[in-house]
Amino acid sequence: MENIALIESFSEFKDDKLIDRVTLMAILEDVFRSALKKKYGEDDNFDIIVNPDKGDLEIWRNRVVVADGEVEDPNQEISLTEARKIEPDFEVGEDVSEEVKLVDLGRRAILALRQNLISKIHEHDNTNIFKHFKELExxxxxxxxxxxxxxxxxxxxxxxxxxxxxxxxxxxxxxxxxxxxxxxxxxxxxxxxxxxxxxxxxTAPVFLEKLFEQEIPEVFDGLITIQNVVRVPGEKAKVAVDTYDDRIDPVGACVGMKGSRIHSIVRELGNENIDVINFTNNDQLYITRALSPAKITSIKLDEENKTAEVMLKPEEVSKAIGRGGHNIRLAGQLTGYEIDVFREGVEEDVELKEFSDEIESWVIKEFSRVGLDTAKSVLEQELEDLIRLTDLEEETIREVVKVLREEFEE
The missing domain is CATH 2.40.50.140 (Nucleic acid-binding proteins)
Incomplete structure (x- = not known):
């Protein structure tokens, strides 16, 4: 009963953990073997018998009987006199099995056992938690x-x-x-x-994809597939959807009547503006849809270098670029093309990179980031819009505008 009582005291916290008794007993055996090895130097001559149904554990030490005075290894050998205290008819050369009581290990060893057991159970719990959440990635x-x-x-x-x-x-x-x-x-x-x-x-694009699965039955059932998702978290997102069923309007099904279906997703994402577009393998059409709400006049593609030159009327350019350049940037990420915007009817324009001797490269790069690649594309914008679109200081923008105006005044 000593062993049972001690084991129960060790495992009293079991009910608070996601661990069954059989596993607990296996951990107990491992813990006790470590304690035996520490006390006796080895544990290979010990038998540990676990009874998970009763919650009992027995430890037996096996030794060989040798003549009195010839014991060289007290852990492996026992003298004839000591052996006959266990059973009076033992002879030299016979094997002796003697039960080891847990209390025989000593108070300090038992405290160490408890700490080791707690550590092993925590390790077991952590492994189970890791496996559980790994499957939920x-x-x-x-x-x-x-x-x-x-x-x-x-x-x-x-x-x-x-x-x-x-x-x-x-x-x-x-x-x-x-x-x-x-x-x-x-x-x-x-x-x-x-x-x-x-x-x-x-912020991960897959979060938006999973929200579509959760909120839109046709996506959950696989009738509508999500081909790609790109986001500027909290600002704007573009989702390309497709279907194998010609009777289904995938965009309409995702958005719902007056936006009823997508509203909960938008709200969950802090009023993120979500554009849902029909996926197509036709790159020209795909880019046209991706740049919505801007209306495109024409597109010139370089499929090998994945670049697209898009021609628009001047009043459509700001729509294509979008606030902070988000629309054109996301359209490029969605389609896999680097998109350059050109204004229809604008002649004798000069690319910004031609001013690299007067304007620093990082400034030119910042304008390009929001789709402003030419001198006139910058000059057509109001100062306030340039400040809002870019991350540049007002003074820097004024200097750039001055340089560009001088070019055309000449």
């Missing part, structure tokens, strides 16, 4: 805000598992309080020092 998950830090929000799920939502995986407009439920995608799961680190993301 790429899936939507919801957890509650537990602690708000400067660089991350710490969440807890219903099972008390800790999940991290880093600052750079949050939508810029996100604002959470302790106790709020947060939805995101399980982006990655790693073991760090035997402890699983679970990263949640609200």
């Amino acid at each position: 790429g899936e939507i998950y919801t957890a509650e805000v537990h602690h708000i830090r400067h660089r991350a929000i710490i969440l807890l799920d219903d099972d008390g598992n800790e999940i991290v939502l880093p600052k750079d995986r949050q939508i810029p407009s996100d604002f959470f309080r302790k106790g709020d439920n947060v939805k995101g995608i399980i982006e990655s799961v790693e073991l760090k020092g035997n402890k699983p680190t679970i990263i949640l993301s609200r």
